[in-house]
Amino acid sequence: MQSFIRLMDRLSVACAVAGALLLASAVVVITWMVIYREMGNSTDWEIEYAVFAMVGALFLASPYTLMTNGHVAVDLLGHYLPPEHARRLSIATGVLGLLVCAYLTYAGAELTLHAWLSGETTESSWAPVKWPLFLSMPVGLGLTALQYLAEIARAAQPQQSA
Numbered sequence: 775m776q777s778f779i780r781l782m783d784r785l786s787v788a789c790a791v792a793g794a795l796l797l798a799s800a801v802v803v804i805t806w807m808v809i810y811r812e813m814g815n816s817t818d819w820e821i822e823y824a825v826f827a828m829v830g831a832l833f834l835a836s837p838y839t840l841m842t843n844g845h846v847a848v849d850l851l852g853h854y855l856p857p858e859h860a861r862r863l864s865i866a867t868g869v870l871g872l873l874v875c876a877y878l879t880y881a882g883a884e885l886t887l888h889a890w891l892s893g894e895t896t897e898s899s900w901a902p903v904k905w906p907l908f909l910s911m912p913v914g915l916g917l918t919a920l921q922y923l924a925e926i927a928r929a930a931q932p933q934q935s936a
Contacts, residue, residue: 775927782924783841789917790838793831800827819900826907833914837921840871861929868926875919882911 800823807820839845852860888894890905 793834
């Protein structure tokens with residue numbers, strides 16, 4: 775189980791790096807667009823690209839955010855519970871998060887498959903296909919579900935005495 779936890783932690787870091795690169799590319803494209811348009815030129819693709827990149831970055835960074843406890847959480851109850859009860863609470867909330875992510879992975883996969891099979895595009899003049907945008911949801915949340923499994927396994931491990 776320890777090797778699964780290490781694998782998921784590495785995969786989560788890799789996804790966070792990919793998400794950061796997508797976010798950086800969106801920043802570069804938007805900055806270029808502002809300068810390019812200020813010079814009197816016009817294009818039609820950069821806003822949609824930036825939206826696609828930012829949505830992809832959000833979902834790809836999700837497993838890393840979970841791994842590092844970077845999400846917003848109310849941990850007051852766990853803080854005041856005895857360690858064994860806090861551990862059980864952590865496992866229970868992990869299972870709940872896993873179930874939510876598993877469902878959203880399934881729903882996102884259905885949405886992606888429908889967009890791919892129908893050739894659905896955006897309404898802009900650039901009109902890129904939508905399935906890559908939708909694909910970020912089942913990929914990111916599927917990996918977040920796996921990270922939840924790793925977090926549950928981490929919490930279930932016997933505690934080391936100091």
